[in-house]
Amino acid sequence: MNQTNSRPSEIWVILIVVVGLVAAEGLISLLRPQLSGDIRHLDESDDIVREVVAGDGLRVVVGGNSLIGEGVDGAILEAALELTTGEEVTVGVIKPDGTGPLEWDYLFRKIMFNPGEHPDVLVLGFGPGHMIDVEPRVHLLRLGVHHVDWPDQGRLSSFDGLGFEERMTVALASLSATFGLRDRVSARVFAALIPNYRALAPILLRGDAPERDPTNLHTYRHINALLDVAGTSGVPVVLLKMPAQRPYEVEEEVFALEERPGVVVLDLDPFPELLGPEMYTDQVHLDEAGRTLFSNEVAPELAEAIQRAIERR
């Protein structure tokens, strides 16, 4: 093929590739809610906060990850708190999977602490080692897609120490669903092709407990930063230690957070006795019966902790 003839054909190649990428972007954006329930939930998270803020009585947002998702039933907790306090209560639950203080710091400061648009209290559920900072680079895509906006780019550099390549990954993830949701896309493809993929996949990835995970930084900067912005907004916070199949220790640094105004750490030791091992689907996640029991039984102590946090604000 001589050079003169090849030029128009290469232009067609480039055009078709560009059109194909745009089409892929459109398709992924369209299919975004179907890719996972977690994506749907994250897309609705600011609506959840808005509904709580617009609610009556004591307005409570319960935040966390799948421990909260599997451990707390918002409607049951709401009814139990109303029964306990004798007041109206509005509860909303925000529980994106696989998140921790890194994501909560960026997400909650975006949707929960705007002046005049914040709940009365934030209850943050955590499990073993969940309060420890982790390497931001292992969560770049999700940060970009769900948690970080363009104004946060500076903070990614100054607070999290992300380099240029990592910040560009976050920026690209925020701009392109094809790029940003690629781990969800690949997970969907593999789940369709490989039997039992979701249960088996952790074999190839780091499956250690968070306290042994080499990506843990053993600092608590993000939870402190989140509590800073909550404090500035006048929102008290209850840090709720979630039950697990076996009792576990909470780090001293987490208990030390209670020294901050408006922060209470709620550690309910009897809970492992109430919730038998059979009420868990794994070491930390409750099943439906466990979720119902916990949501009812935690209400009295939680109400008291909320009151203390409000008084200490």
Place this chain on the structure above:
Amino acid sequence: MLLVASYIFYGSWDWRFLSLIILSTAVDFTVGKALGAPDMAAERRKRWVTISVVVNLSLLGVFKYFGFFVDSAAVLLTTLGLQANLPSLHIVLPVGISFYTFQTMSYTIDIYRGQLKPTDDLLDFALYVSFFPQLVAGPIERAKRLLPQIIEPRSATADDVREGIYCILYGLVMKVVIADNMALVTNHAFALDPSTISGFEVFLGVYAFAFQVYGDFYGYSLIAQGTARLMGIRLMDNFRHPFFAKNPQELWQRWHISLSSWLRDYLYFPLGGSRGGTAKTYRNLMLTMVLGGLWHGAAWRYVLWGTVHGVWLAMHRWMSQSSSRAKDAVDGIGATLLKVFVTFQVFCLALLFFRSETLEQTGGLLRALFGNYAVTDFAQLGYPLLAFYAVPVMAYELWVERRGDLFAMTKVHPVVRACFYLALILLLMWFPAPMRSEFIYFQF
């Protein structure tokens, strides 16, 4: 400017390494000029080329093999009951030293053999040695091919750009998608306890490693080729669908072609090749492959790997010569598939030596092949993943193989080519490995 860029590229790893590549360049340029002098006595010519070989092999010997030889000597002395107070040097291995020393030696040896005229331009020669796309991991170029392209004015044609982009894109997929994803499977397999690993997991580990090292090295070679093509320079093909080889001889004509042809031309043939009778031929094959294995790294596992290939080549040669009529009788698609299958299996099993950290691990994994064949969770996950990544690559390469042109995709209808490129880009976006791996051949 390209020379400056190449030196900056190389020096960005460690600026101290520049002194070695400059030394090798200066020595071989001088030797080349000397060998170009007319009417030089044969004995003097031999001395000059010996200088080049000694200097380059000394660089390798000190920076790559000193520790290995000292440690091995210490083990031997200790085994013999003697005291081993040998000096040790903790030297960082300069990136690419195995590649550029071989490349510069080929220049002086080709001049010595009268196959090449030396260049008078030091800068052109320096660029031939340090050309950045192929400096750190090959292909190991020959002066006859690369030097004229550097000396002559060049520009990238439309074909160069088209094929260059194809190489870079396909190379990225081979590295980022194929190699890095297979690395996860390989690393997990080789981290399992050899005393309890199942046979299925051993095979999974070596198959995954075969595709990891192929994707990694072929991917790098393609990116190097593509980058060079965008500058109007054609580097040699370093791989030609090696997993379709029907025997070990053909395998080495398809795998790491630049190294295997270098060893053939500068080691096997000077040793006598196949001209000295059966015993000498087998000796030459073994020596070439053992040293080829040693080239890969300063460790006994590479020597063993090379030895396995040497034995395999020798056996193939013996079987080819003693059963040529039988060989003719077993042609046909079924026989071809069987030969390809067997060649691939032996290649993968030999990789046990290459990938294992210790000889004990190699032994344990080999024993596991005769042990249990439990279908573990890892096997249930790993084999489908291997198939997901390997089957499309093999299917595509079969199509290219049948077209007989490594750049066949650049000559198809533009719509087909566009769809192929779109698929590659989406593969890069959707299926990169959760964790990146270093280029394997950077360590050589």
